Amino acid sequence: xxxxxxxxxxxxxxxxxxxxxxxxxxxxxxxxxxxxxxxxxxxxxxxxxxxxxxxxxxxxxxxxxxxxxxxxxxxxxxxxxxxxxxxxxxxxxxxxxxxxxxxxxxxxxxxxxxxxxxxxxxxxxxxxxxxxxxxxxxxxxxxxxxxxxxxxxxxxxxxxxxxxxxxxxxxxxxxxxxxxxxxxxxxxxxxxxxxxxxxxxxxxxxxxxxxxxxxxxxxxxxxxxxxxxxxxxxxxxxxxxxxxxxxxxxxxxxxxxxxxxxxxxxxxxxxxxxxxxxxxxxxxxxxxxxxxxxxxxxxxxxxxxxxxxx
Amino acid sequence: xxxxxxxxxxxxxxxxxxxxxxxxxxxxxxxxxxxxxxxxxxxxxxxxxxxxxxxxxxxxxxxxxxxxxxxxxxxxxxxxxxxxxxxxxxxxxxxxxxxxxxxxxxxxxxxxxxxxxxxxxxxxxxxxxxxxxxxxxxxxxxxxxxxxxxxxxxxxxxxxxxxxxxxxxxxxxxxxxxxxxxxxxxxxxxxxxxxxxxxxxxxxxxxxxxxxxxxxxxxxxxxxxxxxxxxxxxxxxxxxxxxxxxxxxxxxxxxxxxxxxxxxxxxxxxxxxxxxxxxxxxxxxxxxxxxxxxxxxxxxxxxxxxxxxxxxxxxxxxxxxxxxxxxxxxxxxxxxxxxxxxxxxxxxxxxxxxxxxxxxxxxxxxxxxxxxxxxxxxxxxxxxxxxxxxx
Numbered sequence: 001x002x003x004x005x006x007x008x009x010x011x012x013x014x015x016x017x018x019x020x021x022x023x024x025x026x027x028x029x030x031x032x033x034x035x036x037x038x039x040x041x042x043x044x045x046x047x048x049x050x051x052x053x054x055x056x057x058x059x060x061x062x063x064x065x066x067x068x069x070x071x072x073x074x075x076x077x078x079x080x081x082x083x084x085x086x087x088x089x090x091x092x093x094x095x096x097x098x099x100x101x102x103x104x105x106x107x108x109x110x111x112x113x114x115x116x117x118x119x120x121x122x123x124x125x126x127x128x129x130x131x132x133x134x135x136x137x138x139x140x141x142x143x144x145x146x147x148x149x150x151x152x153x154x155x156x157x158x159x160x161x162x163x164x165x166x167x168x169x170x171x172x173x174x175x176x177x178x179x180x181x182x183x184x185x186x187x188x189x190x191x192x193x194x195x196x197x198x199x200x201x202x203x204x205x206x207x208x209x210x211x212x213x214x215x216x217x218x219x220x221x222x223x224x225x226x227x228x229x230x231x232x233x234x235x236x237x238x239x240x241x242x243x244x245x246x247x248x249x250x251x252x253x254x255x256x257x258x259x260x261x262x263x264x265x266x267x268x269x270x271x272x273x274x275x276x277x278x279x280x281x282x283x284x285x286x287x288x289x290x291x292x293x294x295x296x297x298x299x300x301x302x303x304x305x306x307x308x309x310x
Numbered sequence: 311x312x313x314x315x316x317x318x319x320x321x322x323x324x325x326x327x328x329x330x331x332x333x334x335x336x337x338x339x340x341x342x343x344x345x346x347x348x349x350x351x352x353x354x355x356x357x358x359x360x361x362x363x364x365x366x367x368x369x370x371x372x373x374x375x376x377x378x379x380x381x382x383x384x385x386x387x388x389x390x391x392x393x394x395x396x397x398x399x400x401x402x403x404x405x406x407x408x409x410x411x412x413x414x415x416x417x418x419x420x421x422x423x424x425x426x427x428x429x430x431x432x433x434x435x436x437x438x439x440x441x442x443x444x445x446x447x448x449x450x451x452x453x454x455x456x457x458x459x460x461x462x463x464x465x466x467x468x469x470x471x472x473x474x475x476x477x478x479x480x481x482x483x484x485x486x487x488x489x490x491x492x493x494x495x496x497x498x499x500x501x502x503x504x505x506x507x508x509x510x511x512x513x514x515x516x517x518x519x520x521x522x523x524x525x526x527x528x529x530x531x532x533x534x535x536x537x538x539x540x541x542x543x544x545x546x547x548x549x550x551x552x553x554x555x556x557x558x559x560x561x562x563x564x565x566x567x568x569x570x571x572x573x574x575x576x577x578x579x580x581x582x583x584x585x586x587x588x589x590x591x592x593x594x595x596x597x598x599x600x601x602x603x604x605x606x607x608x609x610x611x612x613x614x615x616x617x618x619x620x621x622x623x624x625x626x627x628x629x630x631x632x633x634x635x636x637x638x639x640x641x642x643x644x645x646x647x648x649x650x651x652x653x654x655x656x657x658x659x660x661x662x663x664x665x666x667x668x669x670x671x672x673x674x675x676x677x678x679x680x681x682x683x684x685x686x687x688x689x690x691x692x693x694x695x696x697x698x699x700x701x
Contacts, residue, residue, distance in 0.1 A: 015346065015353060035346070035356035042345050043338050050366060079601075080471020084484075092483040117487070153472070189366070190596055198364035199332040205366045246592055286622070 009068045009139055009182070011041045018067070026220040027056070027063040028213060036204035037064065046162055046183035048198055051206035054250015057186040061143040064182065071140040073181070075127035077150035086154065087167060089124045098122070118171035129167055132177035139179035148187040155194050158185075162200060211238050211306075214254060221255055224262050228307075232269045233258045235303035240281060243291065243299070249281040256280050269304070271297045313348060314340045320379050321362060327375060329368050335361045351380075442642060442667050444523035454669060455530040466682030468602050468632070472505040479503035508540035509604050509632060509682075514590065516609035518548035518581035524639045524667070528608060531672060543598040547586035553594065581612055583652060584619030591626050602632035604679065608666060610640045613652030621655040628659045633682055636660040637675065642667030 012018040018041075019034045029037070037060070040047035049057040065072035075086060083089075095117050102108040102116065125133070131142040144158070161167065165177035185201065187193055209217065214234040218225055225233070237254045249257075257280045266273055274296050282288050291299070321336040339361045346353050355376050363372045446454060475482065478501055485500040513532060517525045536542045536555075544555050605627060613620060628634045636656060640646045642665040648657060657663060664678070665671045 031352060032356035032359065035353055036360035038345070039338075039342050039357060039360055043342065045338065048364065078471075082472060090484060090487065092487060095487055151470070151472070191600060195330055195364065199330065199335060201364065202338075202360045203364040204360055205369060244592060286626075 009070060012038070012067070014038075021067045022063050023220070025063050025066050027059065028209075028217045028220055029060070030206075030209070030213065033060070033204050033206060036202050040184075040202040041182065043202065044180060044182075046185055046201040048193075048201035048203045049184065049186045049206060050189050050204070052208065052248075052250060053188050054252040055206045055208060056251055057206060058143065058145055061141055061145075061184040061186075064184070065141040068141065068182070070138050070182075072143060073127050073131045073140050074143040074145060076145050077147050077154070079149060079151055081150045081154050083157070085126055086157075087126050087128045088169060089126065090118070090171075091122045091124050095122050114171075120172075123169075123172070128161060129175070131181045132165055132167060132175065135178075137179075140181050142181040142183045144183065144185045146188055147185050147193055148190045152194065155197050159197055159200070162197075208241055209251065211235055214238070214251060217251060218254060218258050222258055222262065225258050226267050229261060229267050229269070230258065231307040232303060233261065235307040236269060236274070236300060237281065239299040239303050240291070243295070245282065245284070245287045245290070247282070247284045247287060253281050253283075269300060271300055274300060313343060316380075317343070317358065320358070320375075323379060324362060324372065324375060327371065329363070329371065330365075331362050332364075354380075441669075443527040443639065444667070446527070451526060454527060457669060458527070458530045458534045458672070466509050466604065466632075466679055467506045468509050469504045470507050473502045474505045476501050476503035507601075508538075510541040510543070510598075510601055511535065511606060512598055512603045512631070513542065513544045513606045513608070514551075514586070515544070515546045515607075516548070516581060516583065517546045518612070520581065520610055520612045521608075521639070524608075524610075531666075543594075543603075545586075545590060545594070547581075547583070547589075549582050549585070551586040551589040551594075581609070582615035583609060583611070583613045583656075584615040584617070584621075584623055587623035587627060588619060591623055595627070595630060599630045604633045604635065604682065605631045606635050606637060607660070608637045608639075610638055611636075611648060611650050611653035611656065613650060615652070617651040617655045620652050621658070624656050624659045628661075633661045634659065635662045635664060635675075635678075637664055637666035639665065639667040641665035642671060 012021050015031075015034055015038045018038050019029065019031070022029055022034070037047060039045070049060065051057055061074075062072055098117060099108065099113070102113070127142070131140055147155070147158075162183060165180045166174050168174045185197075208214075211234050214237065215230050218230045218234060219227070222230075233254060237249050237257075241248050257277060260277055260280050261269075261273070264273070264277070275292050278288050278292060278296070282291070317339050318336060321331050321339070325331045339358055342357050342361065346357050348354050355373075358376065359369065359372055363369055441450070443454070473482075475485075480502055482500040482502040485502075489500060490497050513535065515525075515528055515532065517528070521528075532542075532544055536544065542555070543553075545551055545553050607627075624634075638648070638653075641648075641663065648654065648663070662678070664675060666675065
């Protein structure tokens, strides 16, 4: 990567460079995902990531911020998310205090008061406003996480923000972005996000990785896990994913589980250990009850056979 | 033809096959050609996929179209048989409320000679409101349908997390400051309250053999419900669960029934309520059980499946919704006692166990839905739910 002038992000020169840069930071991405990410950077479009929970959507944003050597600003969505939590809010207690101070100093001029009270110092900046602020000299990565949790009204607002990257505060005026942020939007697909928003973005669906890829992820993230354990763990998780469960295990669960096994000094899988640590993989009581015991043993047998072959 | 021209043509092919391809992204795709190695087929495909597809369900179709179109680097000429790529007509996702539906109803012959009534006006003249649905003649059925289309479904409301201005409630600090700024004192205290919205409805209907007599009416009931202002998700099952929400949206009126009958392969087969609910919980609950829905389960409870599965799955449905209402056409009969093992298991979990065998009972269901409390009650376990015997 060549050095770039201040204010400019150093975007990797090719898809291969980006893949390598992410791999250097222990993020193993499928080729198609790297292509999508690269295009989003090049075209300066938002990247829309969809996939089951725990496949590394949020992680991609973090890694990208590291690769680009810039700040990550995260907005976690939830139902009822509104302007005052996503964009900005006035600091009412401080404003009221200021009025009292001006009053006691007999300096309260009704005409000047508006200017005095609605200035930058009394503004609480929320993630979206921080992401486009003029004071920064390089574009941040803006992660809008789990947009499917927010309601439709918020999507409408976001659509507007993403088309012209400026925010209007009635009391202050319009604030344009000095450096349009790199936007990453994630969704767990608990509901359909509106097409108007999705088609403005570069779209990527992240699937659960196959056994080989997942093994590489485990080895990259957890150097302490032996090759044998990594193979057994990932093959077992693949088995689990093919079983009918309410909520199956994502990659993050695989990683938690592998780390736990290392902490318990296990260097290979056995049925009793799995039964004891199943809670790290499955987060649903019915699921745990359904697989514990017999089914775990059957799955383990198949997983061990396959991991020995590979 | 240049590669860029081929990409544009490919975009047209995708659009013709029913995919929503945005012009801007198509131009982006052409621009992107200079940044990627177009000789690398995988990268090339990934590029077009990332830019032209924005729905997971379209990915498979895109991949098929890509293989066909760029086969052996020799794109076909325009005039490609598009149906081989899964061409389907573009459809309007949202039903247009009012006009078209009504027009269709007015064309129905005998029934349309009845004077048009205000929405929600129930007529006792043309069809007996207490006659069992199973005993309706075809003509009566048609009239019942007209009435059902016009039930004023006013659904219970839920409090959202958004705010609106209000005359009472919590203080609205932002408006307070702006309004009272000049005086430096609080003269007037503006307030705000939570906004409300209609609860979504999830309807799960039994269309097995024993329900056949009622299924004819059930379809019209669902259709009328789907035309209400709220979000309605609809599933039917006999042995297998099928989501029919898209059909309700796309094919208005009489067509809907025929299409449903064709699509729901096991229409008229045996019943496995527990397994159907299990599929619902596994595959759909996460996507349709948002915002505290009211779940309507329509079934006579003649379950051939394992009662313990029904018990477990129904409990799960109950935990993730605002209210679980079981509509049972058999409850209309004075002699009926819910003795089947399935029903016995189910009764512990349902909030309301109501009849749905004639127009009167559906009208009262409408009243009941309107009057549901706004807050979710804590889950209470009961041996026997409140069951109302309506006449």
